[in-house]
Amino acid sequence: MPAERADLLRPLRTQLRQRRRALVAAERIDAAQRLARHLLNLEFAPDDGPVAGYWAMDGEIALHAWQLGLPPGCRYCLPVLSGDRLVFAPWRPGDPLRPNRFGIPEPVVAPDALLEADAMRMVVMPLVGFDDRGQRLGMGGGWYDRTFAARRGVAPPPWLVGVGFELQRVPLPPPAPWDVPLDAACTEAGVHDFRKVER
Template sequence: MNPESDPPFHAAQRRQLREDLRMRRRALSAAARVSAAERLADRLLDLPFAPRSGHVAGYWANDGEIDLHPWQLRLPATCTYCLPVLGEDRRLRFAPWRPDAPLVPNRFGIPEPDIPTSALLDAVDMALVILPLVGFGATGQRLGMGGGWYDRSLEFRRDRPGPPWLVGAAFELQRCDTLEAEPWDVPLDAVCTESATHDFRTGT
């Protein structure tokens, strides 16, 4: 089952919700974004399962997404920060990246590390994956952009616990109390925002 099989009315509702939430986050001021990113970093570092070593995956903020650079810069030295790379099989791999390393735009214009395919890591190799999202629900549902990249890449987490731990990063205004899960969705372990940590493993 995939997003293309949605009933037309349901698919239209989700498209409208995406547009509304994207407009909301893009409307935030630059000062609000900077402050939110700093507070988000605190919450990500304070997660009870935050790794002290190993590979951790973030993303390059795009389209108003909350920025992860403050978190990246404060990670333990024993953690290796990675960015996602789009694969021809419509799955994500991950590439170690530091701020002075080269980047190239992918098919959506989002920067990716410029490294050989042979050097890429699979999602299962990550200790923690921080996911971008458009909206999130009260029990760990994630509304993405609709391409299914993360759900395909992380489907192995449906029937096993972390690691990798899966954490959404968002502004609190992206919370949707009535968001329904889809059959293909991979639930999140937690969502961190500038003002709250929603730990779905414990229902808080």
């Protein structure tokens, strides 16, 4: 990553993470409920198959309401670190978890239960920020960009949906060549559909 782009993104990440952590509990709960409705009503929301979420940390918007509202045919999965990419493990509340090297809980499953990225019907991913062109600002580790590199310029599935609070929608500098754009972003305020955006 060019040094000047990194210099722009570093303070922006800090500012946006502070903003989302400053939200009070009542705002978070209400936002998670509203987010779930928007995700469940997406035009391309699957009725069956594996869908991926994440374990919310560091002020990220929670997905429990969406998970509980999924159609019976959907299998909810959480990401698991595998080399320099992510794979996905089915998980239900009460199933065992263990922290990965970043302290993020991952399902404890047999290796043959893990699913590759291209098996997902839809992936709901956390973000630090996003813009009106469907660019996602993550934590800077590149996990989702590496995992879904095959989606650059290729039609879904999996559908890639970033989620966060509306206060995380901000102008971003031009993307890096390896950045994978979102198909949509959902916040408590509604759906931002990027499928017809000129990239």
